[in-house]
Every structure is written in C-alpha cells, then in structure tokens.
Amino acid sequence: MSAKDLEAKTNVISSAVSATGVSLDSDAAELADLGYKQEFKRDYNLLSTYSFALSISGLMGTISITYLYPLWSGGPAAAVWCWFVGSIGCLCIAWSVAEITSCFPTSGGMYYVIAHVVPKKHVPIVSWIDGWLYLTGALTGACSTDFGAATLLLQTVSMYQDYAYVPTRGHITAVAILVIITHGIINSLPGSVLSSITKYYCIVNIGSTIALIVTLLVKCPKYNTRGFTFGEVINSTGWSSEGWGFLFGFLNVSWVMTCYDATSRMSEETKNASLQTPIAIASALTTTAVLGWVLVVVITLCMGTDVAGYLASSSGQPIVDIFLHAMGKQAATAYLALCFLILWFCGAVATCYTSRSLWSFARDKGIPGSEFWHHLTAKTKAPTRCVWLIVTINSLLTLINLGSTVAMNAIFSACAICF
Structure with a gap:
C-alpha cells in the first residue's frame, strides 16, 4: 500500500465514523488513524499477550528439538556460547521491534511499518518482499514446529519401549499432519477461547523449565567438568575449519528466539495495544534469553561426554538420549511429554499469528485472491479461511518427509533465514 493509498483509506474511515456518529474507543481510533477499521474483537490483555509472546519461543520444547545443531556444529562450547552471544543480538532486534510496534500496532507488522x-x-516492492518473506518464514516455522513435535513424541515412545518400536517416516509424517489439523481446529474457534487458554501458558512454560533445570541437576549421575562444558569444541559438521562449523550452532538460538514481531500480528486483538504489545514482546524475549541460556548450560553440564554417540543415535533427537542418561527413563519420559505439550502450544499460536499475517496481507491486496482471503467468519470473528489454507499448505510441506529427511530438515533453516 502506497502512502497516498494509506492517506485516502484513513480519510474514508474517518469520514465514515463522522457520518455515522459512532464514537471509537482509543484502540479503534488509533487503528483508524493508521488506515484500518476495527474488525477483530480485542480479547487479549497484558497477561495473555505476554503468554502468547512467550509461547512463540516455546523455551524448553523448542530448545529440545534444536539442541542438535550446536551439538553437531561445535559440541558443548557451541551449545553454551552460541546461545549466549546469539541471544544478545536477538534481544537487540526484539527490543527494537517492540518499540516500532508501539508506534504501529497493526496485524500487518513490519511490512506495514515499511510504508512509513x-x-x-x-x-511497494520492499513491503511486498518483506510480506512474502515473513509469510514463508511463518509457514515453515509452524510446519517445522509441528514436525518437530511429532518426531519428539514418537521418539519418546520409542525410548520408553527400549527402542523396540522404531518410528518410520510414514508414522512421523502422519502424526505431524494430525498435529497440524488440531491447530486448525483450535484456531477456528473464537479468539476469546485461545486467549483464555494462552493466558496461563506462561506459568506452565516457565514453571516447567525451572522444574526441568532442577530435576537435571538433582538426578544427573555425574556433572561434566567446567572445561568440557564451556570450552570443549567438537566439530562434527565435516568442515575442515572449526570456526565455520561452529557458526552452525547459532541455528539453535536463531530458531528459538525468532519471529520477534509475531505478537504484533495480534495487535488488533489486544487491549491498549500500543502499550501492552511492545511490553509483551520485550519481556517475553528477555525471559526466553535468560532462562534459555540457563537451561542450555544445565543440559550441557549434565549430558555426559558421549557427543558422538548422541549424534549417531537412531532417534535423530539427541535430547531424548541426553534426558535418559541424566534423569532415567521415568523422569525423561515425563519431561519429554511435557516438551511435546509445550511444542503443541507453540504450533497453535504459530498457526494463529500466521493466519493473522495472511489475513492482513490479503487486506492490503498482497496475495492472489485477496478478496476471498480477507474474510472473518461472522460467528467466531476468526480468519477461518486463512487458517485452513495454512493447514493445507503445511500438511503438503510435511509430505516432503516421505521423500527426503534432508529436504524436510531444510524447513527448519528456511524458517530462521526468512524471519
């Protein structure tokens, strides 16, 4: 949308409000000043918005399924220091995005900000590029979260059965698609339902992470040395340069602490959005950075020294074997199941903000068939068409796993790169 179109749209909305004599509340009035009319219900307060922002990172759930990358690229040192250094850079971006969101609280997010x-x-061209990059990142992010959740769930079942059961590609693909469909169902409900559920998620997420840290420290049979935990570099990438290999470790933190403006996509459903949305973004990402680093250090401290064995494990998820080593089967199963639950919530909110992003982009005529996709179901005030388009696309992306696990894993990288 050009600046001239935006000004014209604002004038039309203002004129319509004046003609009807309707008095807008402060949020709707601010949205009208930005060129849009209020269409969603504002069901999110500060707690539910903070929980929404925190659920995007997923903390112990997403750390669990991406811990593979630093372990593979540089071993213990990469796991610890890539998170520490990367989180500082991520926070600089997150706080900046929070400040920008306070000025432009719309579901368009950064592609809308570009107009100003x-x-x-x-x-036009920069907004279009930004919008499509964001949508690609959001789609692959939601897909990779659900695929990771399905993989973790089935590998947990396998571990609990002493690896008598070995999940096939077909099993993982089918479960991932089922997870995607459940996210389509919950996001087809009224926004008040998701906001009510999300409101308490931060308590579950933070509490579970702290409980995991304590359990690992208490039950671990033997801690690794300080030198091994913070200084041991093990390059398993195949690169001759340890430095280049080490850099792949940043995939962990860049995947977990990503999509900084996802919460801004909920701005049109948040009360006092220009204040509460940026506070939620800044505080949630800070929580993730600090608590996430503590968790990564503790996992590395308690995992033992058999890095090669973890990477060669048939599960493809080193965290399963690390938890088994550090806590025993019963505790490992319980916490891995909790990781799956947290990843499920992460995928649910990913589908939610992706649907708002798609709906907003359609509102500004950025995608084919914009008139059809810019639609809210009258009864629920949910962008149901966008939700099920996302379910369809992500289900098709998941089918890639039947042909190539390497191509499927590339979805993880595509998410971080596009965002």
Whole structure:
C-alpha cells in the first residue's frame, strides 16, 4: 500500500465514523488513524499477550528439538556460547521491534511499518518482499514446529519401549499432519477461547523449565567438568575449519528466539495495544534469553561426554538420549511429554499469528485472491479461511518427509533465514 493509498483509506474511515456518529474507543481510533477499521474483537490483555509472546519461543520444547545443531556444529562450547552471544543480538532486534510496534500496532507488522520508514518510491516492492518473506518464514516455522513435535513424541515412545518400536517416516509424517489439523481446529474457534487458554501458558512454560533445570541437576549421575562444558569444541559438521562449523550452532538460538514481531500480528486483538504489545514482546524475549541460556548450560553440564554417540543415535533427537542418561527413563519420559505439550502450544499460536499475517496481507491486496482471503467468519470473528489454507499448505510441506529427511530438515533453516 502506497502512502497516498494509506492517506485516502484513513480519510474514508474517518469520514465514515463522522457520518455515522459512532464514537471509537482509543484502540479503534488509533487503528483508524493508521488506515484500518476495527474488525477483530480485542480479547487479549497484558497477561495473555505476554503468554502468547512467550509461547512463540516455546523455551524448553523448542530448545529440545534444536539442541542438535550446536551439538553437531561445535559440541558443548557451541551449545553454551552460541546461545549466549546469539541471544544478545536477538534481544537487540526484539527490543527494537517492540518499540516500532508501539508506534504501529497493526496485524500487518513490519511490512506495514515499511510504508512509513522507507523512501516512498521503494515502499511497494520492499513491503511486498518483506510480506512474502515473513509469510514463508511463518509457514515453515509452524510446519517445522509441528514436525518437530511429532518426531519428539514418537521418539519418546520409542525410548520408553527400549527402542523396540522404531518410528518410520510414514508414522512421523502422519502424526505431524494430525498435529497440524488440531491447530486448525483450535484456531477456528473464537479468539476469546485461545486467549483464555494462552493466558496461563506462561506459568506452565516457565514453571516447567525451572522444574526441568532442577530435576537435571538433582538426578544427573555425574556433572561434566567446567572445561568440557564451556570450552570443549567438537566439530562434527565435516568442515575442515572449526570456526565455520561452529557458526552452525547459532541455528539453535536463531530458531528459538525468532519471529520477534509475531505478537504484533495480534495487535488488533489486544487491549491498549500500543502499550501492552511492545511490553509483551520485550519481556517475553528477555525471559526466553535468560532462562534459555540457563537451561542450555544445565543440559550441557549434565549430558555426559558421549557427543558422538548422541549424534549417531537412531532417534535423530539427541535430547531424548541426553534426558535418559541424566534423569532415567521415568523422569525423561515425563519431561519429554511435557516438551511435546509445550511444542503443541507453540504450533497453535504459530498457526494463529500466521493466519493473522495472511489475513492482513490479503487486506492490503498482497496475495492472489485477496478478496476471498480477507474474510472473518461472522460467528467466531476468526480468519477461518486463512487458517485452513495454512493447514493445507503445511500438511503438503510435511509430505516432503516421505521423500527426503534432508529436504524436510531444510524447513527448519528456511524458517530462521526468512524471519
């Protein structure tokens, strides 16, 4: 949308409000000043918005399924220091995005902001590129979260049965698609339902992470040395340069602490959005950075020294064997099941903000068939068409796993790169 179109749209909305004599509340009035009318219900308060922002990172759930990358790229040192250094960079971006969101609280997020901060002649192409990169990242992010959740669940079952059961590609693909469908169902409900559920998620997420840290420290049979935990570099990438291999370790933190403006996509459903949304983004990402680093250090401290064995495990998820080593079968099964639950919530909110992103992009005519996709179901006020388009696309992406696990794993990288 060009600056001229935006100004014209704002004038039309303002004129309509004046003609009908309707008095807008402060949120709707601010949205009208930005060129849009209020269409969603504002069901999110500060707690539910903070929980929503925290659920995007997923903390112990997403750390669990991405711990493979630093372990593979540089061993213990990469796991610890890539998170520490990477989280500082991520926080700089997150706090900046929070400040920008306070000025432009719309579900369009950064592609809308571009209309105000980029030279006018470049606005259409840059907004279009940003919007499509974001949608690609959001889709692959939701897909990879659900695929990771399905993989973790079935590998947990396998571990509990002493590896008598070995999940096939077909099993993992089918479970992932079932998870995707459940997210489509919950996101087809009224926004008040998801906000009510999300409201308490931060307590579960933070409490579970702290409980996991304590359990690992208490039950671990033997801690690794300080030198091994913080200084041992084991390059398993095949690169001759340890430095280049080490850099792949940043995939862990860049995947977990990503999609900084996802919560801004919920701005049109948040009360006092210009204040509460940026507070939620900044505080949730800070929580993730600090608590996540503590968790990564503790996992590395308690995992033992058989890095090669973890990487060669048939499960493809080193965290399963690490938990088994550190806590025993019963505790490992319980915490891995909890990781799956947290990943399920992460995937649910990913589908939620992706649907709002798609709906908003359609509102500004950025995708084919915009008139059809810019639609809210009258009874639920949910963008149901967008939700089930996402379910369809992600189910098709998941089918890639039947042909190539390497191609499927590339979805994880595509998420971080696009965001």
